[in-house]
Each structure stands twice: as structure tokens, then as C-alpha cells.
Amino acid sequence: QQQVKQSPQSLIVQKGGISIINCAYENTAFDYFPWYQQFPGKGPALLIAIRPDVSEKKEGRFTISFNKSAKQFSLHIMDSQPGDSATYFCAASRRDSNYQLIWGAGTKLIIKP
Amino acid sequence: DARVTQTPRDKVTEMGQEVTMRCQPILGHNTVFWYRQTMMQGLELLAYFRNRAPLDDSGMPKDRFSAEMPDATLATLKIQPSEPRDSAVYFCASGWREDTEAFFGQGTRLTVV
Numbered sequence: 278q279q280q281v282k283q284s285p286q287s288l289i290v291q292k293g294g295i296s297i298i299n300c301a302y303e304n305t306a307f308d309y310f311p312w313y314q315q316f317p318g319k320g321p322a323l324l325i326a327i328r329p330d331v332s333e334k335k336e337g338r339f340t341i342s343f344n345k346s347a348k349q350f351s352l353h354i355m356d357s358q359p360g361d362s363a364t365y366f367c368a369a370s371r372r373d374s375n376y377q378l379i380w381g382a383g384t385k386l387i388i389k390p
Numbered sequence: 391d392a393r394v395t396q397t398p399r400d401k402v403t404e405m406g407q408e409v410t411m412r413c414q415p416i417l418g419h420n421t422v423f424w425y426r427q428t429m430m431q432g433l434e435l436l437a438y439f440r441n442r443a444p445l446d447d448s449g450m451p452k453d454r455f456s457a458e459m460p461d462a463t464l465a466t467l468k469i470q471p472s473e474p475r476d477s478a479v480y481f482c483a484s485g486w487r488e489d490t491e492a493f494f495g496q497g498t499r500l501t502v503v
Contacts, residue, residue: 318496318497319497320494320496320497321433321481323491323492326491366432366433377435378435378492380432380433
């Protein structure tokens, strides 16, 4: 119930293409869903986050799509660039557990020039 | 610019030795997290503090790990005695609240031989 399942484990996309990473959860009490981006040798950094009262949030080339009924959310990266090559983590948390983040396993994204 | 500072960046130590990792959270942040990252387990929350008080350290092996915040500008994570299975990257992160952005440091890469 506490898990967040992330797929795929790795992804290769051509420059200019759309990168899509998916996450699924079981616990309907989750109410905060962030995506973090991590470059080699660095700590994760918040990319974009969503709460379940909206179905989509867009920031630049990055979009979160949220499907509450399916208990799924996904990250779309439009016009993917080599600089987007990184590991992406989804996470989920809920108020009644002090918003302790439950992390997905990560997706290593490679954008081919 | 404001950032979370972790020291040391790299640490190689022999099994059985004490290891101390330090973290300076962003000034004004009242929530501090310690995470461990490995290829096998991904990101694991070890402990977190709010206003310097430990709120959750259930992810931490109690017999050898300890985490403290002697003051608002310093968080420490100690391992005594260290074991080869403790080899990982340890991240400190800080934030305003648990449900807002967590700012990660660059991590301490620990190798126990």
C-alpha cells in the first residue's frame, strides 16, 4: 500500500521526442506527488509537483498528468534535449504521515542527439 | 545562492571505524532529512527533524546509526561501528515543510572497506 511503482527503469529517446515516465500507487490517501531530477554526482532536485485536485500541471517542457481514478501519474518531457539526460524519481506522500515521501525506483533517461 | 552543504563529499573508511557526516541546511529551513541512496534500495529515508526535534528515525538501524541536530545550522549522521553494507551515498535535504520542496545537498559518498 505504501509503494510507488515507477516504469520504465530506463528510457532512450531521440532529441526532440517526447519522454514519458509512469508511476502508479495504491494508497488513495496520498495527496502530494512530486517529480525529482537527479544528475550524476548531484542530489535530487524538485522538477515539478502536483496535488490530486488537478489533472495536469505544466511547467515549460515538463508536464505531470494525474489520473486519480487509475491511481497513476506520469511525467511528460516535450522536445526532449540531451541536457534532460538524468535519473527521474516520482514520489508520493500524505498529510497523516507527516508527508514522508515514498519514492519510486527511478528512471534513467538518455536523450540521444 | 542558498544551498545545503554536506561534508565530507567522499569518505573511505575501514570496517569498524566511526563515521560522522555533517550537513548545513539552508538558513531558515525548519525541516531536515537524511537519506541513503544505493543502486539496490534506491532512496531510503533514514531520519528527519522538524525544528531540530527528531520526528521519525524508523528507517535508521538504531544499533549503529545516530542522527542529531546540535543547532539549527548543523545536522549530523554518525555510524559506529561502520560496516561494508553501509557503503552508499548519504544525502541531507532541508525544506520549509515536509510537503514542499526538499533541497538536497550533493551527498557524501561513503565507502567502507
